[in-house]
Amino acid sequence: MAKNPAQEESPNTDAELLRTQRPERPSSDFIWEQDTFRRIGYGGVNMTKALSKFDLAQKESFKQAALDFSAKGDYAQTGFVSLMCAISKSLKHFPVSAFDTSWVAQTLKVPLFVLNIGTIKRFFVFWKARNPQAISDEALQLLIKIKSRAVYSNNVLSDDPEKSWLSDEEYEALLASVWRNYEDGLFSTSRTLITLLSMQYARRPIQIAHLKFQDVRNAASDDSSGLSGPVVSFPGGKDMGAETGFRDSKFEHHPLPGHLWNLFEIQRNEIQAMVEFQLDIHLSDSELQKLPVFASAGRIERAKYELTSQYRVDWRSNLDHHLFHMRPLRISQILAWTPNSHRDIEPPLSHRTGRPLVVSATRLRHTRARQLARKGVLLHVLSHWLGHTNEKSLRAYYNDPAEDARKLDEAMAPTLMPLAMAFAGKLIDSEEQASRSNDPISRLEFAKNGELKNVGNCGKHSFCATTSVPIPCYRCRHFEPLVSAPHKEVLEALKIRQEEENQALRIGGARDLLVPIDLSADILAVKNCIDRCNARKRELGIV
Incomplete structure (x- = not known):
């Protein structure tokens, strides 16, 4: 008996008609x-x-x-x-x-x-x-x-050495410690990058946690940020009147220095490898752009489970979901040097207390704001950049009772600058005297006008060298500069770069402010190296 055509298997059965129905999912997170x-x-x-x-x-x-x-x-x-x-x-x-x-x-x-x-x-x-x-x-x-009781922190105004901003010596000691631990393999790329981003840009933990690789780019001249070259765009964290969802606030665009750009590249490779291993997939370039800059294997696995079981969606189509990101609380713990393994070490000692530095996201934010204020950044510009709606909250950075003493310190800095900020390596008269003279990778070169000029050698098989991370060599104890190298050209290049950075700060659109990078410690180290090279040349009778 022939089958009625109406009884034939039809692509328009009830089940198939519901194939494109919106999946059930929670009304919120x-x-x-x-x-x-x-x-x-x-x-x-x-x-x-x-x-x-x-x-x-x-x-x-x-x-x-x-x-x-x-x-x-x-x-x-x-x-x-x-x-x-x-x-x-x-x-x-x-x-x-x-x-x-x-x-x-x-x-x-x-x-x-x-x-x-x-x-x-x-x-x-x-x-x-x-x-x-x-x-x-x-x-x-x-x-x-019932009236709301506003809660104000007095830590900025406090003279407590464990609550207020870090002194210049403490900041430099912390910076040196972060790079040294990374060089020695004690800090991961993730931990190093998180700390350096906080120290450089004073962004809140939630802004660092919400970063995606698409936020780090080499911007063209027509980029929406108004900048060109390496740029990082932080999702806003505390805009009044802004949406409160994931990455809903206005983005804050900043130029990205070379050493942070290189760390981002290394971090990208590490995150890609981890995600591909955890999820057993091969990521396309577009999928990689959606991924968080900071994540963990546990967060990746948890996100896959929650997206499948709770949201009932295809996890691979939702790689840009906030569940893949490291939690802001974990970012805060990293910035506070909270131990999470037997290898963790304490932060450097404070010269004011003789105890390990008390580090937190808030202290680093206050410290960077103070540094910018001391550079002459206008109050309304700094308020705009930090996301404050009331300039009064920043007056403490400008109205410091110790301002006169600070100006005196600045005037005497050329003669009283701590040796820790000076050149720390050893001079070599020729490349044959270098500790690794037979290793071409140890050579350190300076590029000018399309030409590479040898300035010295690295005296250690260091972690930074194997990852091409440009730790400031003139301040590194493993640097072995050549006496006859063009160190003055390096100095001039640093001065030009510093002047460009100092001129860069401006208001542009929605909180698009540039952050001047402070190269003063490197400049001092190069000057000190030049002085010692000149002294050595006199010993050798070189004019």
Whole structure:
């Protein structure tokens, strides 16, 4: 018996017609797992005890309101976690079966609740509009009348050597320690790059965490940043009135010096290798551009699992998702030198305390702001660049009671500059005297007018040499400069570069400010090297 054509297998069956239906996915990056409010991929707040006295209807209404409120996107995602933490803590201290005036009065004794009062007010207004039984009218009115208490940090104004900005000596010691640990293989490329980005650009941990490889590029003359050459574009981190989602704020464009560009290249290769190994794939160039600059094997695996199980999407089509990125908290821990392995070492000693430096993202940010202020960067320019909406918050960088003493120090700097910032290598009369004279890789050359000129040799099979990272050689103890090398040409090139950097700072568009790179320590080291070479030439009778 012949088959009815209508009974033939059709491509328009119900199942096939639903093939392109939008996949089910959470309304936001938050879900409830029983009574735990969880931010997918980041952990959560266990509210089992806090909600234990509520009936089922009230509990379910609260949980749904929390999801709907977080889906609005009015706050950064960490703000919603703080909101739930504050409510949970208040309910643990003062368990109630309904949100009434007595509960509001008692919760004022909980500091975390008062700190988050602004968000809490908006949440209860939002919830009550959807469920009149959420909170009593009297309790809501009392809650609304509570004034927010602004929290200000006095660390910038503090003279505490472990809270305020780093001194110039401490900053230089920290910088030297970071490069030395990288050279010796004790710091990964990731850890080194994170620290140097914070020290150079004063960006917040969340901005560093949100970087993608597409943000690091060799910009053409028509680039949207208005810059040309190597550029890094940091996602904004704290714009007033900006969207609060992942990488929603305005981007901040900055020129990228050669040593950081090279580190980014090395980091790109390492991240590509790790992701391809973890996910068993070969990445295309376009896929690599979507990946985070900073990630870990654990984050990669977790992101794949969460995208598949929670978001129900194809993970490979979502390589630009925030779950692949290292957490901002981890960035903060790295900047604070928080130990995470037996190989970790302490930061250098502070000359002010005699103890290891206390390092944090905030201190590094304050330090860089102070350095720029001391260079004469105008207040409104620095405020704009750092993302502050109120210039008053930056006046401390300019109105320093020790300004007169600082000016005196600057005037005497040529004679009192610490030896640690000077040339530290050993002179050689000829290349045959170099420690690695038979190794052509050890030769260090200076390019000028398309010509390479030998300035000396590297005296160690160092980690920096094998990765082509240009650690400032004139300040390195392994540098062996030739007495007859054109060190004056190096000095002139450094001076020209420094002048270009000093002239570069400007306002351009949406917080597109250039960051002057400070080459003063390198300039001093080259001058010191030239002086010693001249002294050696006199000994040898060379005019």
